[in-house]
Amino acid sequence: MLPKKITDSELSIVLIFSAVVLTMPIWLAPIGAGYPDLLQKFAIFGLFAIGYNILFGMTGYLSFGHAAFLGVGSYAAVWSFKLLTMNVLPAVVFGVLFSGLFAFLIGYVSLRRSGIYFSILTLAFAQMSYNLAYSVLTPITNGETGLQLTNHDPRIIDTMLLDQAPEGLPSTVLFGVKMSGYPGFYFCALILILGFFIALRISRSPFGLVLKGIKSNQTRMKFTGFNTRPYMITAFVISGMYAGLAGSLMAVTDPLAGAERMQWTASGEVVLMTILGGVGTLIGPVLGAGLIKYFENIFSAFNDKALHELFAFLPDGLENFVVTVVSPFVGEGWHLTLGVLFMIIIIFLPGGIIQGMEKINNRFFKRSSSAKSGSNES
Amino acid sequence: MKETNISRRSVLKGTAALGMASTAPMFFVRNAYADGYLNDPGDASSVTLGFNVPQTGAYADEGADELRAYQLAVSHLNGEGDGGMMNTMQPLSLKGNGILGKKVEYVTGDTQTKSDAARASAKRMIEKDGAVMITGGSSSGVAIAVQGLCQEAGVIFMAGLTHSNDTTGKDKRRNGFRHFFNGYMSGAALGPVLEKAYGTERNAYHLTADYTWGWTQEASIKASTENIGWNTQTTVKTPVGAGDFSQYITPVLNSGADTLILNHYGKDMINSLTQAVQFGLRDKSVNGKDFVIIVPLYSRLMAQGAGEAVQGIFGSTNWHWSLQDEGSKAFVKSFGAAYGFPPSQAAHTCYVQTLLYADACERAGTFMPCEVVNALEGHKFDGMGNGPTEYRAEDHQCFKDVLVVQGKENPSSQFDVLEVVEVTPRAQVEYAPDNEFFAGGDLGPCNNGAA
Structure with missing residues (x-):
């Protein structure tokens, strides 16, 4: 199905993308986002959004689930961590398989x-899964408390390979490398690059x-003799697998699953992204994911004290005034800022x-828009 | 398609090299100072604590009050204000010059009452802001999730408001400590009071929040009421944040039960109690007995929210601002001076936890988690509003007196909604560490974190 040759333009896109992603710890540090947990979230939700875009962006089918x-x-x-091994590869494989x-x-x-x-329909199915996870499926999901590792988990493969269990809770590993902190981020980042390449x-x-034909006119596609349904299902499953991959990576970097x-x-969040x-x-979806996660993690942590430090260069009266005006938009008000931003973007930049x-x-570099707009594939 | 001279092979090589190069420093840097502990403040002039509370969602009221208490505690530790409980705490190693001479700074975060968000927020505090201790939480699900995270990361977790038996039972961790009381203690304290007030022949109907806290409290209250001869007719689980409880309350009317026990908290409790009263449950008479409602875990914030519906209803609480001991009076005075109203029990437990942590660091002479754990385990103290209290070494649970309270019939102000009926002595609510409600857990080893 795929064309055999990888073109140079594709390679350069992937190359630039990899360079940008892998150097995130460096260029995100000045804006306070260069720490492992948030970087992991950027990569994971970027992957989630890329997968979602295969369905929503290409076919126009808006899934709310x-x-x-x-x-x-x-x-x-x-469950793979609990039953089999703390190695992350089986966990990722099972996550993708089951979600597919x-x-x-x-x-x-x-x-x-x-x-x-x-x-x-998708919204209904997702809410159903959520409620099932909360109630009937509690033995599998551990309800609202969330599924966590315990000292008594069997971990069949690990116990076979090791003579004695280590003290305390084990960490997720990739052949000896702990998957928390920066190694976890690079693992997620490499998978993000792979996912980006596949999507490309x-x-x-x-x-x-x-x-794309289905998106522009499904009826016409059908008239020309295409049975669109298998294509739709394939796209849906692929994007579901991306979501499952993102979900399993969340568990890899932090072994806990909550309903x-x-x-x-x-x-709704991934639609927004x-x-x-x-x-x-x-x-685009990767940028959107990054922006939302940045708001959620950094803006929500601004309190009045931080604001006063930020505006300390202003004269006292003015400083207090500015802090009073700005404070509803940060801290617990970060949703408000995000909402305003979302509205502005939708209205002025659909x-x-x-x-x-x-x-x-186009404005500053005076490129002819017709020649450029298609090539980023945007 | 424009042709370039770069071959595919060389590009692939380049990508691989780039990946290696940017990854490599991270592996070496991590082990640079292996002997210390995570987020060691070293020679810095300040130390950072992380306050992780719900600022949005069903427990936001409690979260806001917790944050006020934390800020008050920080100012007292730094020697500002009137010092609050630092004047009454016994024994006291704090000097009012921060902790170990370092000024106390803090960072805040929103748990959203969700495990994922709470863990993300706590991770930010640990990884980015360099917090040596995380405290907070207003839901046992969240507290247990964050406690697990702090254990894995290697920082101390001082639990805020969490009432599930599991926090210091099945899910206890060496790096985690809880000052607040728990479901079992509520049951043990309420039992005798209920027997005296309502007799030994009652038919109880439970509505229970469907998560760790609800489950363990229901089990504890059930055991304690059956102990005084009551019959448990039905137990029904309700989803957290349901809003409308009418579908759960209607069946109670025709069930033949004469007692409704609400294992709910926060806005859930306000809604379910208000609706139960509106449905006329309390005006009913079943089997020749007046219908009664019991709310095992009470808080002043909830009682205020439910208004007149709480009048005469029994429950238990960890602390109440009307207590007249020196510690409580000092705390209420400085909290009132700062914010203009009395503190809630959530605020109290968070304030006390912060001071206890600071004091333990001072006694240990370091912020190293394992040393702080040693300083807190088995620590006995007084003057913090609950009388003589002990952090039991076996499960990191504080043992102290428990208050049984009742909704006031004639409140004198909007804050004066509960009255203390009985102070249940510690001996009556104490249990063995391997009690059936707490079995199955293991503290495990303490963790200093990878420095």
């Missing part, structure tokens, strides 16, 4: 409808063309951050 796959991936990964299977089941039913009905290849393949990962707000960055572009960048590019 992708968090369910994220949750399934997490639970599968934590789950996505097939949900996609098979939901894709019988399109438009708003499809969105509602998909979008330029005949399969990707079919998906709130499957809640509708989490599903994609729209904020630029629907249908490859790099194409998301990517469109904004193109506009800047």
Whole structure:
């Protein structure tokens, strides 16, 4: 299905992307985001958004239930840690496998409808999974407390290889390298680059063309003799597997799975990320994911004390005034800032951050927009 | 497609080299100072504590009050204000010049009452802000999740408001400490009072928040009421944050039960109690007995939210601002002076935890987690509002008196909604570390963290 040759332009895109991602600890440090946990989140949610974009961006099908796959991936990964081994590879494989299977089941039913009905169906399935995780499935999910490692887990493979269990709770490892902190980030980053590369290849393949055809006019596709349904299901499963991969990576960097990962707000978050960055572009969703996670982690931590330090250069009266004006927008008010930003982007830049960048590019670098706009594949 | 001279092979090589190069320093840097402990403040003039509380969601009221208490504790530690409980704490090693001579700084974060968000926030404090201690939480699910994280990372966790037996039972950790009381203690304290007030022949119906705290409290209260001869008719689990409880309360009317026990907290308790009263449960008479409602875990903030519905209803609490011992009076006075209203029990336990941690560092002479653990285990203290108290070494749970309270019939102000009926002595609420409600856990070894 995929074209055999990797073109130079693809290579250079991936190369630039890798360079930017791998150097994140350096260039994100000045804005207070250069610490492992947030970097891991950038990579993980970037991957989640890339996968989501394969469905929403390419086919135009708006799924409101992708968090369910994220949750399934997490639970599968934590169970792999509990039952088999603390090595992260089986966990990632199981996370992708189970979420793919789950996505097939949900996609098979939901894709019988399109438009708003499809969105509602996926939302309903995701909320169902969330509520099941909370109630009936408590033996598997441990309810609201969340699934955690314990000292009494069997870990069959690890106990076979080791003579005696180590004291305390074990950490997730990749052949001896602990998957917390920076090594965890680089593991996630490499998978993000791989996921980005695959998405790039998909979008330029005949399969990707079919998906884009479905987005522009599904009825016409059907009239020309295409059975679009298998393509839709494949796209849905692929994006579900990306979500499961992201979910399992969350468990890899922090071995805990909670039901709130499957809640509708989490599903809505990935929609926001994609729209904020630029629907249908490859790099946009990653930017959107980064922006939202940055707001959630950094803006929410600003308190009045930090603000006073920030504006200390102003005269006293003015400083207090500025702090009073700004404080509702930071700390617990970070949702407000995000909402305002989201509105501004939707109203003035329907194409998301990517469109904004193109506009800047066109204005300041005087490139002819027709020649440039297509090549970033945006 | 423009042709370039770069071959695919060389590009791949370049990518690999770039990846290696940017990864390599991280592996070497990590082991640079292996002998110390995580976030050692070293020669710095200040030390950072992390206050991780719910600022949004169902427990936001408690979270806001906790944050006020933390800020007050920091100012007292740094020698500002009137010193609060530092004037009454016994024994006291603090000098009012910060901790070990270092000025106390703090960072805050929003747990959103979600395990994921709470852990992300705590990780930020540990990895970015260099916090040596994390404290807070207003939900046992969150407290247990963050306690696990702090154990793995290698910092001290001083639990805030968490009432589940599991926090110092099944899920206890060596690096985690809890000052607050728990579900078992509530049951043990309430039992005799309920027997005296309502007799020995009651038919109880439980509505329970469906997570670790709800489960363990229900089990504890059930055991304690059955001990005084009551029958447990039905137990029903309700989702957290349900908002509308009418579908759960209607069946109670026709169940033949004459007592409703609400294992709810925060806004859930306000909603379920208000609705139960609106449905006329308390005006009913079943089997010749007046229908009664019991709320095992009470807080002043909740009682205020529920208004008149709480009048006459029994419950238990860790601390109440109307207590007349020197420690409580000093704390209420300085909290009131700073914020204009009395503190809640959540604020009290968080304030006390901060002071206890600081005092333990002072006694240990270091911030090293394992040394602080040693200083806190088995530590006996007084003058913190609960009478003589002990941090038991076996499970890191504080043992002290428990208050049984009742909603006031004629409140004199909007804060004066609860009255203390009985102070249950420590001996009555104490249990063995391997009690059936707390079994299955293991503190494990302490963790100093990878420096």
